[in-house]
């Protein structure tokens with residue numbers, strides 16, 4: 442079984458399907474890896490795969506909330522010299538996101554200049570969530586070895602575009618194509634619309650007689 446098979450089985454990944462994104466655009470691909478956070482066995486299996494592709498002896502593994510935190514802990518437990526596992530908050534939108542350490546946790550006091558770090562997250566689409574984490578670490582003079590993710594949704598995002606030495610990706614998914622409802626090829630053929638996850642339910646409320654809605658998957 443591949444990781445994609447596992448993610449599909451638990452409803453974290455849909456392909457060749459028909460869903461509606463938050464933006465209202467229709468897509469054959471839908472990825473919501475947060476649903477695996479409570480699935481410890483699956484998180485552990487994924488961290489085993491991440492362990493094999495990432496450096497053996499980082500000092501720190503850091504992920505942004507929510508899934509980055511989960512993965513940082515899982516991966517740290519797999520490393521030979523159990524590194525620190527830390528998390529940070531990321532706020533803002535798009536290119537203006539910023540990362541900060543959680544208040545009152547004192548994480549910054551555990552960091553020493555020259556330590557090495559891996560930044561980890563579940564899904565890489567533009568890099569806007571991991572870049573501020575890299576910046577936050579470099580502000581403490583931590584050497585960022587690279588970024589590790591489960592799924593990369595956009596092959597144009599690379600170690601170079603992220604400004605880090607290495608990028609480790611478990612699964613590449615071509616999920617770029619999304620459509621306005623009126624141009625949606627799945628709607629055109631009446632392919633059943635999935636009401637959830639995503640916003641298919643909203644489209645269904647607005648277009649109750651649409652063939653894709655009449656055949657909808659509840």
Ligand SMILES: [Zn+2]
Nearest residue numbers: 467625627628
């Ligand atoms: Zn559609």
